[in-house]
Amino acid sequence: MLSFILxxxxxxxxxxxxxxxxxxxxxxxxxxxxxxxEKKLPPAIEExxxxxxxxDQPVYKQYLLMLGNVTCRTKSADEVTANGLQFSVAGADFKxxxxxDSLKYVGDSVNTxxxxxxxxxxxxxxxxxxxxxxxxxxxxxxxxxxxNSAWDYGxxxxxMLGLSVPNFVLGPILVLVFSLGLYILPPARWGGVANxxxxxxxxxxxxxxxxxxxxxxxMLEVMRSDYIRTARAKGLSETVVLLKHGLRGxxxxxxSFTGPALASLxxxxxxxxxxxAIPGLGNIFIQAVLNRDExxxxxxxxxxxxxxxIFNLVxxxxxxxxxxxxxxx
Amino acid sequence: MAxxxxxxxxxxxxxDAWKRLLKNKLAVFGLVVLALMVxxxxxxxxxxxxxxxxxxxxxxxxxxxxxxxxxxxxxxLHPMGTDDSGRDLLARVLQGGRISLMVGIxxxxxxxxxxxxxxxxxxxxxxxxDNLMMRIVDIIYAIPYILIVIVLLSVFxxxxxxxxxxxxxxxxxxxxxxxxxxxxxxxANKAVFGQLDEKVNIYLLTLLKLIFAVLSIALVVAxxxxxxxxxxxxxxxxxxxxxxxxSANVNQGISQILLLFFALGLVSWxxxxxxxxxxxxxxxxxxxxLAAKATGVSSFGxxxxxxxxxxxxxxxxxATLTVPxxxxxxxxxxxxxxxxxxxYASWGSLASEGIKNISIFPWQMIFPxxxxxxxxxxxxxxxxxxxxxxxxxxxxx
Numbered sequence: 145m146l147s148f149i150l151x152x153x154x155x156x157x158x159x160x161x162x163x164x165x166x167x168x169x170x171x172x173x174x175x176x177x178x179x180x181x182e183k184k185l186p187p188a189i190e191e192x193x194x195x196x197x198x199x200d201q202p203v204y205k206q207y208l209l210m211l212g213n214v215t216c217r218t219k220s221a222d223e224v225t226a227n228g229l230q231f232s233v234a235g236a237d238f239k240x241x242x243x244x245d246s247l248k249y250v251g252d253s254v255n256t257x258x259x260x261x262x263x264x265x266x267x268x269x270x271x272x273x274x275x276x277x278x279x280x281x282x283x284x285x286x287x288x289x290x291x292n293s294a295w296d297y298g299x300x301x302x303x304m305l306g307l308s309v310p311n312f313v314l315g316p317i318l319v320l321v322f323s324l325g326l327y328i329l330p331p332a333r334w335g336g337v338a339n340x341x342x343x344x345x346x347x348x349x350x351x352x353x354x355x356x357x358x359x360x361x362x363m364l365e366v367m368r369s370d371y372i373r374t375a376r377a378k379g380l381s382e383t384v385v386l387l388k389h390g391l392r393g394x395x396x397x398x399x400s401f402t403g404p405a406l407a408s409l410x411x412x413x414x415x416x417x418x419x420x421a422i423p424g425l426g427n428i429f430i431q432a433v434l435n436r437d438e439x440x441x442x443x444x445x446x447x448x449x450x451x452x453x454i455f456n457l458v459x460x461x462x463x464x465x466x467x468x469x470x471x472x473x
Numbered sequence: 474m475a476x477x478x479x480x481x482x483x484x485x486x487x488x489d490a491w492k493r494l495l496k497n498k499l500a501v502f503g504l505v506v507l508a509l510m511v512x513x514x515x516x517x518x519x520x521x522x523x524x525x526x527x528x529x530x531x532x533x534x535x536x537x538x539x540x541x542x543x544x545x546x547x548x549x550l551h552p553m554g555t556d557d558s559g560r561d562l563l564a565r566v567l568q569g570g571r572i573s574l575m576v577g578i579x580x581x582x583x584x585x586x587x588x589x590x591x592x593x594x595x596x597x598x599x600x601x602x603d604n605l606m607m608r609i610v611d612i613i614y615a616i617p618y619i620l621i622v623i624v625l626l627s628v629f630x631x632x633x634x635x636x637x638x639x640x641x642x643x644x645x646x647x648x649x650x651x652x653x654x655x656x657x658x659x660x661a662n663k664a665v666f667g668q669l670d671e672k673v674n675i676y677l678l679t680l681l682k683l684i685f686a687v688l689s690i691a692l693v694v695a696x697x698x699x700x701x702x703x704x705x706x707x708x709x710x711x712x713x714x715x716x717x718x719x720s721a722n723v724n725q726g727i728s729q730i731l732l733l734f735f736a737l738g739l740v741s742w743x744x745x746x747x748x749x750x751x752x753x754x755x756x757x758x759x760x761x762x763l764a765a766k767a768t769g770v771s772s773f774g775x776x777x778x779x780x781x782x783x784x785x786x787x788x789x790x791x792a793t794l795t796v797p798x799x800x801x802x803x804x805x806x807x808x809x810x811x812x813x814x815x816x817y818a819s820w821g822s823l824a825s826e827g828i829k830n831i832s833i834f835p836w837q838m839i840f841p842x843x844x845x846x847x848x849x850x851x852x853x854x855x856x857x858x859x860x861x862x863x864x865x866x867x868x869x870x
Contacts, residue, residue, distance in 0.1 A: 155612070163616055166621060167620070167624050170625055170629070171624065173636065173640075174628035174633045174636060175633055175636060176628075176633070304854065305850065307797075307853055308797070308846050308847075308850035309842075309846045309849075310801055310804050310805070310808075310821075310842070310846065312805070312824060312828065313838070313842035313843070313846060316842075317839070317842075319831065320831060324831075324832050403614070407619070408619070410617055410620070414809065415808060418809065429620070429623070430809055433623055433627045434627060441624065444620070445617075445620050445621075445624075448617055448620065449617055449620075452616075
């Protein structure tokens, strides 16, 4: 178990480097630059810009510097930064995860920007996933237990609707009804609890639908298995059979969906942030890509990749607790 | 007596599945809606043009009567209303449907080719190769690919696609030379270590294998480097010529759409590979494969003539479910302004334009959005129905 975790943690490092390298390669391969504009710069100024951002150095040095910025590198004497992890080993100063300064948001370091905007996206994402779990699990279990009843067909039809309505359609429709029609909820922006209700519902719809379908299928399969019959034969009450034995096996597909869900939750938040004018990390990322703000793009990509890979690892570990038949080698 | 004998006509697997599909009312609903949608999208724009004279790009003049509002609510002339410039929205939605459906189908096709070959090869080879290939899939699964797709689409969108086109020849030569190298190294590995295994001390063997591995990596790097040199000397001219030819014939909107096919196909083959591998694993030990082997069919022949056709059921089911998810991703990217771009439109980009005016001209957003939702709804129902029909074992009760 411990070696499994260690091995998976070690894989994260080359993976994150690979993702960052691919992203960097894409940005660098494409023609154009962050400083090219409609107005052409005088050559002297262009020289200075290149010198300032290290663009006059050979490509492999730039690559190594970039890699050092997103992982760890030694700190040079004239650098003053308090971002990321700082420590010194044997007289040399090291810094880790200090992604450098943004090229477009003057005076802001990438770390500051990420941690300033992450809370919005994270709050929305976490609340949406919790809501989706609540709705999806309930609907799925009810549908499985009352199979072929009106409950079953109703919740499955709703789930199908949730899967098919894109969130950029659902969001505006909700705004149209609840904000512009009934005047009960604010249509946009970040503020109080009232502001967050519509974005979270919009974001959670598709996950609730997926989870409901997965739970229903999983529960139906488990409730027909031998160990449930054994549990019933032992004389356990139906509630215990359902919650302790049935649910534990039945939600395994839901748990394995969590990994991909987290990755796609990112995409979802980008849309919801756009629709509801919320200053989250997704919008910042899109802006950074359009501005070709290289340190900001790479910083966000590295940060989110590592975050998601760690979440995936946690999900994989939790299988073992849910299903004792799963072993880690 | 002979007159009473009835000849029982056997039903094929596909005939059986078709019957089961027709029994499923929701799947039939999906099939009918999809068929109508495809007909509407192909024939619709011509019919509208013939009936009313509107096309997706036609901007009528002098309709605003001086107050500069050109967006009209639905009427008999414009069943879905008009957009900001006064263009007929029905014509635009049908035109956009062409692009949306095309993106969905072609990207699924790309993912089908990549995923089926990859999964079938991994499943058939088994052992270490299977393990390695599936580990790669696992790893790519964990990457938030949407970030990379966004970067890819935005930096290579528009005129920058030429760079990719220009690099095409060298990418192809690198790919071919790497495959040749892999085959050579695989055979060399077998030839050298296959006989050494029992004769040599285990530590020495490990050391030798390590040296071989390092040598292999060096050879791979050398091959890529040689190809890049070749590119500078010869192929760059060819690539430039290709780019020039391309830019002369094709406008920017099309290259963005081509880029979308590529990007979406590239990220949606993973699950397909897993599905196919699972099928192949369960099929490859059956008698008909043994019979094929005994008659001397090559590995390639066994995989693509015997295994893949037998794994077709789940592949079709999964492909049907990939189409809506790809269409959703396309719509999402178009919504962000990175996907389909003017002069072309897709349901995603139409909805994105409509959102700006949602409180004054809600029809601009609702019609493209609802049309898309209806299509996805039907595709999902059809996919579910097909799964029940073609794959009764994994049927969700």
